[in-house]
Amino acid sequence: MLVEYKKIIDKELKKFSDELPSLSIYEPLKYIISNGGKRFRSSLALMAADLFSNKPYLAINEAIAIELFHNFTLIHDDIMDQAPIRRNLPAIHKKWDENIAILSGDLLHALVNQLLSKSSSQSPTLHQIFQQTAVEVCEGQSLDMEFEKLEIIAKTDYINMIQLKTAVLVACSLKMGALIGGASEKDAQLLYDFGLNLGTSFQIHDDILDVFPNEDNFGKQVGGDIIEKKKTILYIDFLTKASNEDKKLVNQIIDDKQLSREQKVSKVKEFFLKYDVLKVALDSKDEFYHKSMVSLGNLSLSENKKKVVEDFSVQLMNRKY
Secondary structure, X not given: OOHXXXXXXXXXXXXXXXXXXXXXXXXXXXXXXXXXXOOHHHHHHHHHHHHHHOOHHHHHHHHHHHHHHHHHHXXXXXXXXXXXXXXXXXXXXXXXXHXXXXXXXXXHHHHHHHHHHHOOOOOHHHHHHHHHHHHXXXXXXXXXXXXXXXXXXXXXXXXXXXXXXXXXXXXXXXXXXXXXXXXXXXXXXXXXXXXXXXXXXXXXXXXXXXXXXXXXXXXXXXXXXXXXXXXXXXXXXXXXXXXHHHHHHHHHHHHOOOOOHXXXXXXXXXXXXXXXXXXXXXXXXXXXXXXXXXXXXXXXXXXXXXHHHHHHHHHHHOOOO
């Protein structure tokens, strides 16, 4: 459903990239922009503006700023995670080096704020929403790093982390687009709440798919979160319920250099099934999805427009990989 909006975003991003100076520090920015991406968040900004004004282009500056901000976070996240690949291509810190990656990320963030300052839709409210979201994304990344060092994490703390790191930018995109499109503050906040809860449900769905992929999803490598000992909702529930002996066994399995990746994932999944961690994850996913639908139902939009957003939500949550 977001395909048409994505086409708009891709076209405007190419224009933005083509107009960047020829200085070498801009090359990494042109590189990451040209490497594609789903343009998911920026497309939502256009969709929200369209819902309330039938004019998606009203939010184009904000949509591009959101997309560039997302890419800025990816550049720095890849450095922190030492991730060598982004979108099936070398990450910027690998293609160039870490110093250039840090500086190009900083430059991209500055360009984002420059874009927002030039927008015809700019207002203190829009700036406050965006800058608060930028703060929260950094807080979420910080919590994610802290969790790597902790053995036990409460599910509520995990939910808070994924909302800050992932869901708030989805919510921000929708609220900014709605306000630009002329929505009331009440409707804009309802759309924010919709995005926050849908984004949370989606991230939990992503955690589940990594370990328990859809049966018809042939050929996809699963269990990356297990191998990296990521504190997903599944692993957190296991750590909460498991005996000390089983926790040690799982750690030994993951660290065992004699076992293949597939063997490790298969053995750890047996422990996950033993403690029924999938049920907690599925229940949590459904809980936040239901909350998003309540917010959607309360919007002052026609039933036809609500159906458009609901169909998008169903499509998103039926993702198989």
